[in-house]
Structure formats: C-alpha cells, structure tokens
Amino acid sequence: MSYAGNQPPPIFRRGPAPLVRLFLLVSLCLVMLVADLRFRYLEVLRQGLSVVTYPLQMAASAPVDFLRNASRYFATLLEVQVDNARLRARQLEVGERLLRFELLEQENARLRALLGMAERLQVKTLAAEILYNVPDAFSSKVILDRGARHGVEPGLVVLDAEGVIGQVTRVYPVQSEVTLLSDRNQAVAVVVERSGVRGVLFGTGQGGLEMRFLLADADVQAGDRIVTSGLDGVLVPGLPVATVSEVDREGEAFARILCEPLGGVETSLQVLVIGREQAGPPLPEPDEQVAPPPPAPPKGRR
Known part of the structure; x- marks a missing residue:
C-alpha cells in the first residue's frame, strides 16, 4: 500500500x-x-x-x-x-x-x-494550762503545768473564763492534780445567788452536778445561778459555778436539784488558779485539849 x-x-x-x-x-x-x-x-x-x-x-x-x-x-x-x-x-x-x-x-x-x-477578782491568780486527763475511769481529774514551785497549794480553786471547773487536790513540784466538779467525790459549798439558799454541790460522775440536802420547799428554781459561798474557808465567795437545770420536789422530803456547770469542766485548756482570800485560823490538833480558865482570885473581906 x-x-x-x-x-x-x-x-x-x-x-x-x-x-x-x-x-x-x-x-x-x-x-x-x-x-x-x-x-x-x-x-x-x-x-x-x-x-x-x-x-x-x-x-x-x-x-x-x-x-x-x-x-x-x-x-x-x-x-x-x-x-x-x-x-x-x-x-x-x-x-x-x-x-x-x-x-x-x-x-x-x-x-x-x-x-x-x-x-x-481581788485575789492572787495564777495562769495555768491543762496538760492531760488522769487515766482513771472512775474519777474526773486533770493535770496542770503548775505546781508547788509556782505557789500552787492543795484546796485552791481552778476556774476558766466562765466559772469554776475544779479544785486542786494534790500538788507536785512542777505539776498539780485538779479534781473536776463533775467527779462524784467532789463537793463545793455554794449559795443560790437569787434567794441566798446555801447548800453543797456534788458531782454526778457523768458531767453534771447535783445540789443536795435541801428541803423540798427550798427557794430554788430552774435557771437560778449558783456561786461559791466561801463558808469552807478555802474558796473565794461569789465565784460562778453552775445554773439550776431541773428541780424535782415530788415524792421525797429533800428536793432533787440538778445543775449544769457554767465553766468548761470537760473542755477548758487555759485556766486560772485562785489563791486564798485570807488565811483562816489554824485548826486545833486532834489531841489538843483546851485548858480551863484560871480560877478567879478570892475577894477580900471588908
């Protein structure tokens, strides 16, 4: 192609x-x-x-x-x-x-x-701090960081900013033991501030207080303020202690008066140790006998 x-x-x-x-x-x-x-x-x-x-x-x-x-x-x-x-x-x-x-x-x-x-207060005071509770299930006691070297003596009252919380019962050189008001063996001479009724306040062992040995018709009412009476010669009179929470006069000759402490008995850490207001007269020895007064000289004849 x-x-x-x-x-x-x-x-x-x-x-x-x-x-x-x-x-x-x-x-x-x-x-x-x-x-x-x-x-x-x-x-x-x-x-x-x-x-x-x-x-x-x-x-x-x-x-x-x-x-x-x-x-x-x-x-x-x-x-x-x-x-x-x-x-x-x-x-x-x-x-x-x-x-x-x-x-x-x-x-x-x-x-x-x-x-x-x-x-x-018009008395000598000493600031102290609670170190620890005494390990005893049958008592309510605490240990302070002040003792005999600081001027603490047995019987002095211990209180916080609200009221009395206990009393010194044993003193060591640099520490002291305080029995709290709630202890069942603790007793404080008190007076009802409103009516002037005197009595003794005992601890119940369960954080509360009870005013005993008052007749059912005693002038005590719920809400009354209770202060120290000072009749024991140790506590300064007029220190706030408790308030009356309940008065039961039914069924017994004595009224059952329950109280609540004013101070932080179980909670306070900083406290004051109150000195004695004045030294009371020395107590006589148990075997001391009061000598009879000398006989009056015979009156001469006129």
Whole structure:
C-alpha cells in the first residue's frame, strides 16, 4: 500500500511546533484566568472539586493531626497533673495555716476572757494550762503545768473564763492534780445567788452536778445561778459555778436539784488558779485539849 507523492502516513504527521503549542496553551490559560477573575464561571467547579476532595484531604491529614493532638494531649495532661499536685500542696498548707490561725484566735479569746476574770477578782491568780486527763475511769481529774514551785497549794480553786471547773487536790513540784466538779467525790459549798439558799454541790460522775440536802420547799428554781459561798474557808465567795437545770420536789422530803456547770469542766485548756482570800485560823490538833480558865482570885473581906 502506497501513498501519493510519498507523503508520510497521518500517524507520523507533525503538528505545530512545541513553542507554538506552548504559546497557545499559555494564552488559553491566561484567557481562562482573566475570564474566571471577571465572570467567576469556575467557582462552582472549584467548590464541587473541594467537596469531592475533602475526604481525601482529611484522610491524608489524619495521621499528622493525630500525632499533633496526641502530643498536645499528653503535654497538657502532664501539666495539669503537676498543677494539681502543686495546688493540693498549697491547699493543705493554707488549710493548716488557717486552722492554726483559728486555734490561735480561739486561744487568744480564752486568754483575754481569763485576763478579764483575773482583773475582776481581788485575789492572787495564777495562769495555768491543762496538760492531760488522769487515766482513771472512775474519777474526773486533770493535770496542770503548775505546781508547788509556782505557789500552787492543795484546796485552791481552778476556774476558766466562765466559772469554776475544779479544785486542786494534790500538788507536785512542777505539776498539780485538779479534781473536776463533775467527779462524784467532789463537793463545793455554794449559795443560790437569787434567794441566798446555801447548800453543797456534788458531782454526778457523768458531767453534771447535783445540789443536795435541801428541803423540798427550798427557794430554788430552774435557771437560778449558783456561786461559791466561801463558808469552807478555802474558796473565794461569789465565784460562778453552775445554773439550776431541773428541780424535782415530788415524792421525797429533800428536793432533787440538778445543775449544769457554767465553766468548761470537760473542755477548758487555759485556766486560772485562785489563791486564798485570807488565811483562816489554824485548826486545833486532834489531841489538843483546851485548858480551863484560871480560877478567879478570892475577894477580900471588908
């Protein structure tokens, strides 16, 4: 098979020169670019292509985003843990400081009240602190940090800012033992402040007090304030002791009078030891006999 004029077949025909085709393509691109900028006819095509290629973009960027987010998460987690540990330590420190300030404030309030009580009393007082309770299940006693070297003597009354809480029963060189009012073996001579009725206040052993040996018709009412009478020659008269909480006059010749202590018998830590108002006369010895008065001289005769 031959072609006329020895012309090459169509498959081997050469088109325009490469520079011409480049120029034509560049010109076409510029025309399309200018037309798109002017008429925006490719905007829909671009939006469609972006929607179609979006899943591919997300799939391609997923590993990078995962690594970046994971590193950011672990860095943030570590920072949060460090901050939490620092904040917890700070919170504990602030809580401890606040608790210490509250305790100091309460202690200062109690000391100011004790100072006011000491100023009202016209006797010598000694500030003391309760160290611990005596480990005895059958008594109510505490140990003070003041003893014989500080001037503490047996029988002195101990009170807080509200009232009497006990009495010194045993003295050591630098410590002393105080029997609290609630002890069942403790008794205090008292008087009802309103009516002047005198009696003896005993501890019940359960934190309460009872005024005994008063007749059923005694002038005592619930709410009456009870103070020391001073008849025992040891306690200063007029010290607040308790208030009457209940009076039972039915069924017996003696009234049953229950009282509540005014002072913090079971709770006080700072107390005052009250000195004696005045030294009483010495008690006679058991075997001492009173000598009879000398006989009168005989009268002379006139």
